[in-house]
Amino acid sequence: MLTIGSLGKKTGTKVQTIRYYEQIGLMPEPGRTEGGQRRYGDDEVDRLSFIRHARQLGFPLEAIRELLDLSDNPDRSCHEADSIARRQLKQVELRMDRLKALRTELKRMIHECSGGNTADCKVLEVLRDHSECLTDHDAIGA
Amino acid sequence: MLTIGSLGKKTGTKVQTIRYYEQIGLMPEPGRTEGGQRRYGDDEVDRLSFIRHARQLGFPLEAIRELLDLSDNPDRSCHEADSIARRQLKQVELRMDRLKALRTELKRMIHECSGGNTADCKVLEVLRDHSECLTDHDAIGA
DNA sequence: TCTAAATGTTCTAGCTGCTAGAGGTTCAAG
DNA sequence: CTTGAACCTCTAGCAGCTAGAACATTTAGA
Numbered sequence: 001m002l003t004i005g006s007l008g009k010k011t012g013t014k015v016q017t018i019r020y021y022e023q024i025g026l027m028p029e030p031g032r033t034e035g036g037q038r039r040y041g042d043d044e045v046d047r048l049s050f051i052r053h054a055r056q057l058g059f060p061l062e063a064i065r066e067l068l069d070l071s072d073n074p075d076r077s078c079h080e081a082d083s084i085a086r087r088q089l090k091q092v093e094l095r096m097d098r099l100k101a102l103r104t105e106l107k108r109m110i111h112e113c114s115g116g117n118t119a120d121c122k123v124l125e126v127l128r129d130h131s132e133c134l135t136d137h138d139a140i141g142a
Numbered sequence: 143m144l145t146i147g148s149l150g151k152k153t154g155t156k157v158q159t160i161r162y163y164e165q166i167g168l169m170p171e172p173g174r175t176e177g178g179q180r181r182y183g184d185d186e187v188d189r190l191s192f193i194r195h196a197r198q199l200g201f202p203l204e205a206i207r208e209l210l211d212l213s214d215n216p217d218r219s220c221h222e223a224d225s226i227a228r229r230q231l232k233q234v235e236l237r238m239d240r241l242k243a244l245r246t247e248l249k250r251m252i253h254e255c256s257g258g259n260t261a262d263c264k265v266l267e268v269l270r271d272h273s274e275c276l277t278d279h280d281a282i283g284a
Numbered sequence: 285t286c287t288a289a290a291t292g293t294t295c296t297a298g299c300t301g302c303t304a305g306a307g308g309t310t311c312a313a314g
Numbered sequence: 315c316t317t318g319a320a321c322c323t324c325t326a327g328c329a330g331c332t333a334g335a336a337c338a339t340t341t342a343g344a
Contacts, residue, residue: 003311005320015321016303024301035310037321046270053272056279058244061301067269074261081265082255089248092241099238102200106231113224118212121220123227127209128188130195137198145340147291157292158332166330177339179292203330 001031001039011048018048026051026065059088101137143173143181153190160190168193168207201230243279 008015021027027048030038050071054064063084070081105126112122126132150157163169169190172180192213196206205226212223247268254264268274 003320014303017301019323020302033310033321035321037310049272050269053269053275055301057247057269058241067266070260070263071266071270074259076260078255078260078263078265081260081263082252085248085252085255085265089245089252092245092248096238096241096245099200099234099241103231103234103238105199106227106234110224110227110231113220113227118216118218118220118223121212121223123220123223124209124213127192127195127199128213130191145292156332159330161294162331175292175339177292179339197330 001041002045004038004040007040007045007048010045011052013048013052021048021051024061026061026068057088058092059084063088098137105133105137143183144187146180146182149182149187149190152187153194155190155194163190163193166203168203168210199230200234201226205230240279247275247279 002010004015004018007013008018018027022029027044030040030044032038047068050068051064054067055061059067066084067081070076109123109126118124144152146157146160149155150160160169164171169186172182172186175181189210192210193206196209197203201209208226209223212218251265251268254268260266
């Protein structure tokens with residue numbers, strides 16, 4: 001049986017984060033000692049590893065909740081898990097496209113900066129005048 | 143003189159967002175009508191456009207605060223604005239690298255999914271067993 | 285001039301995914 | 315039996331907004 005601290009170490013998760021996952025129902029309520037401390041078994045190690053791995057792949061917690069659900073029901077169709085992953089892939093590709101446009105614009109901004117004072121700073125000028133931009137970069141919230 | 147709504151329309155900003163910017167000191171407190179409604183002039187249109195444009199380029203609000211500061215002082219060195227932009231470029235490139243690794247992994251996951259039921263779903267399997275991953279993808283918070 | 289709709293106001297709370305701190309309790313080694 | 319590390323709960327905070335409640339003002343038409 002593991003304490004919350006050891007579970008955290010084993011899975012690379014902060015203690016607070018584990019409690020948070022429990023709070024939002026992503027991790028089950030574990031058994032407790034008489035004194036009220038949490039104790040975990042192998043199942044919980046697996047579950048938390050799964051969650052962490054999915055997080056590393058950028059899946060939002062709600063998607064992970066669905067994936068865990070699917071994982072808990074081995075007789076359901078693989079199709080759903082597949083489509084969640086595809087959705088995530090799309091998100092990643094979308095963000096990449098946006099970042100690519102941003103990078104282009106930022107590079108151009110910096111490249112054209114010749115030093116001197118801010119009165120004729122290219123960086124500030126570009127920010128002031130959107131019409132100088134070549135790409136569509138609506139990255140807010142990207 | 144513009145109402146907050148018209149300013150919002152002109153700059154593509156939600157009304158609440160403008161008030162939020164005022165609250166955190168990014169936008170100045172504007173003049174008010176006798177009844178207490180905000181009224182804006184051209185300066186504010188420029189300033190808000192600047193902010194929005196920088197947000198579209200992914201600059202965090204604190205960086206934008208610095209950029210606005212620089213923009214307000216035309217005799218200061220351009221160097222600072224340049225280094226803020228370079229910092230932002232680095233962030234963007236870092237995020238792109240991470241996303242690239244994610245995309246690789248997600249594609250592999252999906253590609254190997256053959257349909258069937260979740261018991262032998264590749265997507266879930268990969269999530270369960272980190273050792274199957276080829277790339278380092280520590281994207282949490284990316 | 286009156287009225288009604290549109291837009292404005294403040295205040296509070298919520299979103300994601302944690303993270304940190306206060307103030308107190310339990311556990312395990314020595 | 316003591317001590318100190320690790321645990322407990324609870325609350326609040328981060329970015330960057332967004333939404334809603336409950337009320338006031340403005341403006342255009344009748």
